[in-house]
Amino acid sequence: MTEKRQLIINAAVEVIAEHGYHGAQVSRIAKQAGVADGTIYLYFKNKDDILFGLFEYKVDQLMKTMEQTLGNLSPEKQLKIFVRNHVEWLALDQPLAACVQLELRQSKKEMRNKLNHLLIPYHRLLNDILVKGIEAGDFDNTMNLKFARQLIFGAVDEAISTWVVSDFKYDILAQFDELYYLISKAVRRGQLHD
Amino acid sequence: MTEKRQLIINAAVEVIAEHGYHGAQVSRIAKQAGVADGTIYLYFKNKDDILFGLFEYKVDQLMKTMEQTLGNLSPEKQLKIFVRNHVEWLALDQPLAACVQLELRQSKKEMRNKLNHLLIPYHRLLNDILVKGIEAGDFDNTMNLKFARQLIFGAVDEAISTWVVSDFKYDILAQFDELYYLISKAVRRGQLHD
Amino acid sequence: MTEKRQLIINAAVEVIAEHGYHGAQVSRIAKQAGVADGTIYLYFKNKDDILFGLFEYKVDQLMKTMEQTLGNLSPEKQLKIFVRNHVEWLALDQPLAACVQLELRQSKKEMRNKLNHLLIPYHRLLNDILVKGIEAGDFDNTMNLKFARQLIFGAVDEAISTWVVSDFKYDILAQFDELYYLISKAVRRGQLHD
Amino acid sequence: MTEKRQLIINAAVEVIAEHGYHGAQVSRIAKQAGVADGTIYLYFKNKDDILFGLFEYKVDQLMKTMEQTLGNLSPEKQLKIFVRNHVEWLALDQPLAACVQLELRQSKKEMRNKLNHLLIPYHRLLNDILVKGIEAGDFDNTMNLKFARQLIFGAVDEAISTWVVSDFKYDILAQFDELYYLISKAVRRGQLHD
DNA sequence: GATGAATGAGTTTTCATTCAT
DNA sequence: CATGAATGAAAACTCATTCAT
Numbered sequence: 144m145t146e147k148r149q150l151i152i153n154a155a156v157e158v159i160a161e162h163g164y165h166g167a168q169v170s171r172i173a174k175q176a177g178v179a180d181g182t183i184y185l186y187f188k189n190k191d192d193i194l195f196g197l198f199e200y201k202v203d204q205l206m207k208t209m210e211q212t213l214g215n216l217s218p219e220k221q222l223k224i225f226v227r228n229h230v231e232w233l234a235l236d237q238p239l240a241a242c243v244q245l246e247l248r249q250s251k252k253e254m255r256n257k258l259n260h261l262l263i264p265y266h267r268l269l270n271d272i273l274v275k276g277i278e279a280g281d282f283d284n285t286m287n288l289k290f291a292r293q294l295i296f297g298a299v300d301e302a303i304s305t306w307v308v309s310d311f312k313y314d315i316l317a318q319f320d321e322l323y324y325l326i327s328k329a330v331r332r333g334q335l336h337d
Numbered sequence: 338m339t340e341k342r343q344l345i346i347n348a349a350v351e352v353i354a355e356h357g358y359h360g361a362q363v364s365r366i367a368k369q370a371g372v373a374d375g376t377i378y379l380y381f382k383n384k385d386d387i388l389f390g391l392f393e394y395k396v397d398q399l400m401k402t403m404e405q406t407l408g409n410l411s412p413e414k415q416l417k418i419f420v421r422n423h424v425e426w427l428a429l430d431q432p433l434a435a436c437v438q439l440e441l442r443q444s445k446k447e448m449r450n451k452l453n454h455l456l457i458p459y460h461r462l463l464n465d466i467l468v469k470g471i472e473a474g475d476f477d478n479t480m481n482l483k484f485a486r487q488l489i490f491g492a493v494d495e496a497i498s499t500w501v502v503s504d505f506k507y508d509i510l511a512q513f514d515e516l517y518y519l520i521s522k523a524v525r526r527g528q529l530h531d
Numbered sequence: 532m533t534e535k536r537q538l539i540i541n542a543a544v545e546v547i548a549e550h551g552y553h554g555a556q557v558s559r560i561a562k563q564a565g566v567a568d569g570t571i572y573l574y575f576k577n578k579d580d581i582l583f584g585l586f587e588y589k590v591d592q593l594m595k596t597m598e599q600t601l602g603n604l605s606p607e608k609q610l611k612i613f614v615r616n617h618v619e620w621l622a623l624d625q626p627l628a629a630c631v632q633l634e635l636r637q638s639k640k641e642m643r644n645k646l647n648h649l650l651i652p653y654h655r656l657l658n659d660i661l662v663k664g665i666e667a668g669d670f671d672n673t674m675n676l677k678f679a680r681q682l683i684f685g686a687v688d689e690a691i692s693t694w695v696v697s698d699f700k701y702d703i704l705a706q707f708d709e710l711y712y713l714i715s716k717a718v719r720r721g722q723l724h725d
Numbered sequence: 726m727t728e729k730r731q732l733i734i735n736a737a738v739e740v741i742a743e744h745g746y747h748g749a750q751v752s753r754i755a756k757q758a759g760v761a762d763g764t765i766y767l768y769f770k771n772k773d774d775i776l777f778g779l780f781e782y783k784v785d786q787l788m789k790t791m792e793q794t795l796g797n798l799s800p801e802k803q804l805k806i807f808v809r810n811h812v813e814w815l816a817l818d819q820p821l822a823a824c825v826q827l828e829l830r831q832s833k834k835e836m837r838n839k840l841n842h843l844l845i846p847y848h849r850l851l852n853d854i855l856v857k858g859i860e861a862g863d864f865d866n867t868m869n870l871k872f873a874r875q876l877i878f879g880a881v882d883e884a885i886s887t888w889v890v891s892d893f894k895y896d897i898l899a900q901f902d903e904l905y906y907l908i909s910k911a912v913r914r915g916q917l918h919d
Numbered sequence: 920g921a922t923g924a925a926t927g928a929g930t931t932t933t934c935a936t937t938c939a940t
Numbered sequence: 941c942a943t944g945a946a947t948g949a950a951a952a953c954t955c956a957t958t959c960a961t
Contacts, residue, residue: 556950557952557953558951568952569953569954569955571953572952577952578951578953
């Protein structure tokens, strides 16, 4: 990634966080980045491509953090770190949190599909952890993997969204253990079907 | 609700389901409803008000179903029915599912806030069930109630969204028990903090 | 043709004649017509459609004049009137002449093709006159009809273009007989191949 | 003409022929010529100057052919060769024909005026031939010289344009005699005014 | 109540040209 | 001489909303 492309992505995050998806005109992003409008188009195909590039870059950072922090820990510990990384990813960057949880979701259906594709590595990694946890006897070997992934992602996503909508009024990281406790219970072994 | 207001809401659901949020121009909804463009504004303040009216009406139907089906059952059974109602609400009405999970979420932040407010009765009812379940000793009395609600809503929401994005390729209702199993484990009593 | 559509076409002729093809912004045409920008799009699909509609309307007027003036005259007289109508069509309307001969020809290839199609009735009528003239023994029965039509159109077109480029400095109608004399000789009977 | 200037002109012909006037961006021409965008501006004042240079070069080639082929023949023969040279100029180079008849005519009025000036030697030479022909008693001494030139140019131009628009579907050179027959009749002596 | 013609604000994107290297 | 990254002006079109009838 060139330095200027990076510059524009950062500007986009700031502008979107401040003015919202619909107030994020290309010219505003350019001004924030300190480049001419046309320069944007040397680094991005079009406006949607800026948003795509932004999300791609940030998801990539998250996945790199995942790689660096998961190591060879037990699946149970990996899952906790995985979820914590997801929460920290946005909890430590409020403008990004606003972009990802609220603003980017206002994009067109077509765009949203493309953004979802970027989460494939996320789901793949999560799946691997769950599978290893099942094999290790830590996680519930009767549960449906797809729903387990959706529950984990959905719970975290909803928790973060609520926090963003509340205008960051509370410290979501301080409550992380309470959130993870519920997720953990859902996937841990030792439950019977009812 | 006047007859014509109802007519317009139904037209809006059909148009949004067919053409998507961005293809749902007021004139198209008017045409579908068989009224003049201007007539819309005799029944709704503006375009957002149509979407708001639509969601309000549909959520209202869901909440009425909740009331009718929850009865005096045990909290555990109520929770299962609650979640099932949520899934069935959209699983049995694919156009509505597309509207609610994908299209309506493209509306402006301001609008999304108003739509979220309509879910307050949903969260209040869910909260009541959880509290009763805790008091009855069925649900985990150590869990954070807010996160529990968010986990339940988030898991179901994510599951339905994935199903809609897949273009309804599988039978989500047939898998309901597998989904509920995970949710149930999360909130049930008998887990220890780690 | 609605009254307002007519209004817009007239405004377009004036604006194009005064500011040229590239200076004829939609907003300028709208202002000249005394309507809002958006109103243009109630009567025309897009900007090219204005130009197309303008040429279509004006060619239609020419062809109506042709019908009304050709009557049952001899082919020789009909040809002279035909050519004179073509010249008068533009000689008596300098703004239209500027549009047709200079400005409209700057449109994109695709558009030019569509404009050319509008001249099919012109060429068909000219062809009919030539055929009747040949059958009557007035016109050269050895000539190639396609080239004859092209020569007639090309000569008149070039003559008018030169006049427009000269900024209407001379009276092209006063010289009509001299122009027609040459055209007439080209198609008249009595010439031998060399 | 420097070697690089020639290189750019050739590139321009190829690019315009392939992509049309509006697809012939300076950067595309530069790429085709194998030079940097900025280099173009070391050899040409601006984009129009490239087109001007291209047409100037090609018209110059035509006029050189004229000089070499007209010799001391009779005016009648010279006229036929003159017209044939004009047709062959484009008939034997379809990309150039497309440029000259269709693409270059989409340029701005101002530019078109400059291009027309390049045809002055063409008209001067044609005029000379006609004058000599009249003096020699071969051509009609009653005809208007300006219109005669316009008829000849207009007829040939229209014939070639039609051929180009037809996508070169027929062999225009094979029909040259039929075209010239009509032109010849127009200017030859022996016709009476009617 | 109902109509629907008219309004007009608002934004992405291209590309000829420049100039620091 | 040559480069090519950066510039920034300029315009078509949509569509929610109004209001005279």
